[in-house]
Amino acid sequence: MESQQDAVAGAGTDERVAEDRYARLRRFWKSDFVRSAPYWGIPLLLMGAAVYGGIIWNVLISLTDYEGFLQRPDYGSLDLDMYSRALSDSAVHLTARNTFVLLVAFTSISLVLGLFLSILLDRDIRQKSKVQTIYLLPMALSFVVTAQFWLWMYNYNNGLVNTVIGLFGLGPYNWIGNPKLVLGSIIFALIWQFSGYTMVVFLAGLQSISDDQFEAARVDGASIFKTYWRVIIPQLKSASVSAAVVLMIFALKIFTFLYAMFGTYRPPKGTDVLATLMVREAFMLSNWAYAASIATILLGMSLLVIAPYLYYQYREGAL
Amino acid sequence: MSQATTSDRDGIASLLPEFDYRRFGLYAVIMLFIAFFVSPIWTGLVTSLKPPEAATQPLLPPGPETFTLESWTRALDQLSRGFINSFAMAIPATLVNVLLASTAAYGLTLVDWRRQMLVVLLFVFGIFIPYQAILVPLDNFWTNIFPLAKGLAIGNVTIIPANDRWGTLAELAITHVAYGIPICFLLFRSYYKSISEELIEAAKVDGASVTRIYTRIVLPLSTPMIGVVLIYQFTQIWNEFLFSLTLIGSAADQAATITLILSGIGADLSGTNFPLRMAAAFLAALPTIVIYVLFAEQFAEGLAAD
Numbered sequence: 001m002e003s004q005q006d007a008v009a010g011a012g013t014d015e016r017v018a019e020d021r022y023a024r025l026r027r028f029w030k031s032d033f034v035r036s037a038p039y040w041g042i043p044l045l046l047m048g049a050a051v052y053g054g055i056i057w058n059v060l061i062s063l064t065d066y067e068g069f070l071q072r073p074d075y076g077s078l079d080l081d082m083y084s085r086a087l088s089d090s091a092v093h094l095t096a097r098n099t100f101v102l103l104v105a106f107t108s109i110s111l112v113l114g115l116f117l118s119i120l121l122d123r124d125i126r127q128k129s130k131v132q133t134i135y136l137l138p139m140a141l142s143f144v145v146t147a148q149f150w151l152w153m154y155n156y157n158n159g160l161v162n163t164v165i166g167l168f169g170l171g172p173y174n175w176i177g178n179p180k181l182v183l184g185s186i187i188f189a190l191i192w193q194f195s196g197y198t199m200v201v202f203l204a205g206l207q208s209i210s211d212d213q214f215e216a217a218r219v220d221g222a223s224i225f226k227t228y229w230r231v232i233i234p235q236l237k238s239a240s241v242s243a244a245v246v247l248m249i250f251a252l253k254i255f256t257f258l259y260a261m262f263g264t265y266r267p268p269k270g271t272d273v274l275a276t277l278m279v280r281e282a283f284m285l286s287n288w289a290y291a292a293s294i295a296t297i298l299l300g301m302s303l304l305v306i307a308p309y310l311y312y313q314y315r316e317g318a319l
Numbered sequence: 320m321s322q323a324t325t326s327d328r329d330g331i332a333s334l335l336p337e338f339d340y341r342r343f344g345l346y347a348v349i350m351l352f353i354a355f356f357v358s359p360i361w362t363g364l365v366t367s368l369k370p371p372e373a374a375t376q377p378l379l380p381p382g383p384e385t386f387t388l389e390s391w392t393r394a395l396d397q398l399s400r401g402f403i404n405s406f407a408m409a410i411p412a413t414l415v416n417v418l419l420a421s422t423a424a425y426g427l428t429l430v431d432w433r434r435q436m437l438v439v440l441l442f443v444f445g446i447f448i449p450y451q452a453i454l455v456p457l458d459n460f461w462t463n464i465f466p467l468a469k470g471l472a473i474g475n476v477t478i479i480p481a482n483d484r485w486g487t488l489a490e491l492a493i494t495h496v497a498y499g500i501p502i503c504f505l506l507f508r509s510y511y512k513s514i515s516e517e518l519i520e521a522a523k524v525d526g527a528s529v530t531r532i533y534t535r536i537v538l539p540l541s542t543p544m545i546g547v548v549l550i551y552q553f554t555q556i557w558n559e560f561l562f563s564l565t566l567i568g569s570a571a572d573q574a575a576t577i578t579l580i581l582s583g584i585g586a587d588l589s590g591t592n593f594p595l596r597m598a599a600a601f602l603a604a605l606p607t608i609v610i611y612v613l614f615a616e617q618f619a620e621g622l623a624a625d
Contacts, residue, residue, distance in 0.1 A: 031432070032430045032431060032432045032529065033432040033433075035430070035528070035529040036425075036426035036427075036430035036432065036529055037426070038422075038426075039422040039423065039425055039426030039430070039529070039533070040422065040423040040425075040426035040427045040438065041426075042419065042422070042423075043419040043420065043422065043423035043442075043500050043504070044423065044438065044441070044442070046419070046496065046497050046500065047442065047445055047497055047498075047500040047501060048441065049497070050453070050457075050494070050497035050498055051444070051445040051448060051453065051497075051498070051501070052441075053456075054452070054453030054456045054457060055448070055452055055453060057453075057456035057459075058452055058453055058454075058455055058456050061455055061456060061459070072463065073459075117352065120345065120348060120349055120352075121349075123345055125345065125346070125349065129615075129616070131349060131353065132615075132619065133611075133612075133615040134353055134356055134357060135352065135353075135356055136615065136618070136619055136622075137356060137357075137360070137608075137611065138356060138359075139622065140554060140604075140607050140608065140610075140611040140618060141558070141604050141607065141608075142557070142558030142559075142560065142578055142603070142604065142607070143558070143560060144558075144560050144578045144581050144582050144600075144603070145558075145581070145600045145603055145604045146359070147582075148363070148581070148585075148596050148597065148599070148600040149359040149360065149362075149363045149597070149600060150359060151591070151593075151596070152359075152362060152363060152366060152377075152593050152596070152597060153358075153359050153362065153377075155593070157375075158374060158375045158376075158377055158593075159377060160358060160359070160362045160377040160378065163377050163378070192355070192356065192359065196356070197622055200619050200622050200623045201622070201623055203623075204623040245447070249447050249449065252449055253449030253450060253451060255451070255561055256560040256561055259560070259564070259582070260560070260582050263582070263583070263586050274451075275449065275451055278451045278454075279451065279454065279561070279564075279565070282454060282455055282458070282565075283458075283564075283565055283568075288455050288459075291454075291455055292455045294451075295449075295451045295452045295453075295454065295455065296452065298449050298451050298452060299448065299449060299451075299452040302447060302448065302449050302452075305447075306444065306447045310440060310443060310444060313443075314436070314440065319436070319439055319440070319443060
């Protein structure tokens with residue numbers, strides 16, 4: 001568009017140039033970019049201020065010594081003190097380890113279980129949509145609600161979990177109170193809530209694979225198991241990647257379920273993760289700058305997951 | 320498929336020619352998982368109908384002499400303020416969210432201009448940020464910079480009168496709109512990509528403006544997706560907790576949302592009242608359960624796309 005303009009302008013006098021500039025401005029004013037700007041510009045301003053403004057401001061606060069009530073951050077002297085404090089804080093080390101364990105166990109088990117469930121439902125069963133609705137139901141509930149249910153499930157004396165394993169002569173165990181068991185118990189409850197989600201993502205992927213491939217594999221004499229393992233599952237790569245990213249990001253920022261489970265800001269023994277540590281430092285102890293630095297570390301960890309994913313999506317033209 | 324295995328059976332199976340072990344095993348596993356997904360909800364339901372001292376058999380429904388709705392009425396009493404607050408906050412936030420996300424997706428998908436992918440990426444990244452990364456500035460903004468709850472005045476002229484309850488809810492609603500835009504944007508964008516380009520091109524050739532194409536073609540075609548996004552986003556906002564906790568602070572606050580009140584119900588120093596907790600959990604989940612049962616497919620569609 002601009003090169004055409006330049007070619008015409010090459011002819012000329014000052015008047016021509018002025019006229020061209022005017023024409024160019026008019027054309028720009030009437031371009032789709034400007035015409036559509038009100039449509040995406042307003043949401044971009046609001047979202048951009050909230051997301052990007054928020055991130056930048058958070059980093060800025062993390063460089064101050066801001067703490068306590070009714071005080072304002074002092075942006076006059078910025079340094080990395082909070083980060084060196086965070087890196088040498090044993091609470092950060094412990095929570096980082098828990099975060100990592102939760103991330104890996106929760107993500108991988110949810111993916112495998114979701115894949116298994118989606119294959120079950122893909123075996124052209126009766127009442128498929130009703131079964132899917134039941135499997136996905138936990139996903140419609142808030143974490144505060146599911147935490148209430150699981151507190152009761154894990155109750156030492158009368159909870160369903162101890163009652164059921166009692167039938168096999170096991171337990172009872174103190175699922176929530178025992179620091180050695182609690183992280184596993186939390187992960188189990190989260191898998192209950194999320195495997196329906198991974199199932200739906202995989203089902204969408206499975207439905208895009210044509211039935212001919214099953215037919216072809218059957219003619220070749222491959223078993224159902226082999227067909228899935230060799231032919232079908234490899235085609236679910238993009239579904240797996242996007243489900244894994246969503247689960248990992250969730251695992252990194254998990255707060256609500258833990259808070260609702262343990263009821264307060266106090267450190268949940270055995271399940272303290274970076275996300276809960278950050279909120280506690282900020283909103284219970286008013287260590288704003290320190291909390292902001294932990295939040296930045298958390299964001300950095302998320303970026304390690306998001307950036308390659310978005311790049312991959314962008315390259316595939318999937319965005 | 321089910322017929323293929325008939326021939327290679329032996330023993331007792333040959334006496335039952337219609338019986339297919341594989342199908343039976345399949346349905347048994349499916350039923351097992353139904354039990355797995357339903358059991359926390361079932362045990363919660365039966366417990367909510369018993370008095371606290373009789374809540375011992377986690378799977379059994381209450382007997383005639385133990386059946387009571389007392390936990391439900393008590394829970395309703397404690398949650399009623401939360402219901403009003405959550406509806407007052409979630410409904411406008413959802414509507415504004417859908418409107419802004421739809422226009423953004425239109426301007427960045429169906430109107431074609433150079434480098435729009437960069438702006439799309441800006442939106443999509445917003446889906447994934449952990450809210451911890453903006454929580455301190457967000458709190459600072461609503462307490463120190465722009466405290467809507469404390470009212471808004473320019474000089475001596477009051478533009479918004481101070482109102483702790485509705486002001487705080489407005490702050491919360493605006494927060495939800497801002498952070499809800501990215502995911503709703505992506506849902507609309509994936510839908511708009513499926514609208515035929517020829518249709519938009521033809522309208523353009525006929526001289527339809529950007530605005531006219533949106534209001535006359537895109538918006539009417541969007542109806543199914545508007546439904547999906549409304550359902551998805553309302554559920555998200557209704558269920559959200561972290562913003563409520565950090566912006567409102569305590570369940571005793573006049574502006575406390577339903578999740579905030581629920582998080583503390585049934586827990587006191589003398590022990591945990593599980594029937595009350597369970598009844599409250601069901602009440603708090605009721606709007607989303609109703610929506611889910613009515614629109615499970617749209618809900619699943621929203622999830623599968625993000």
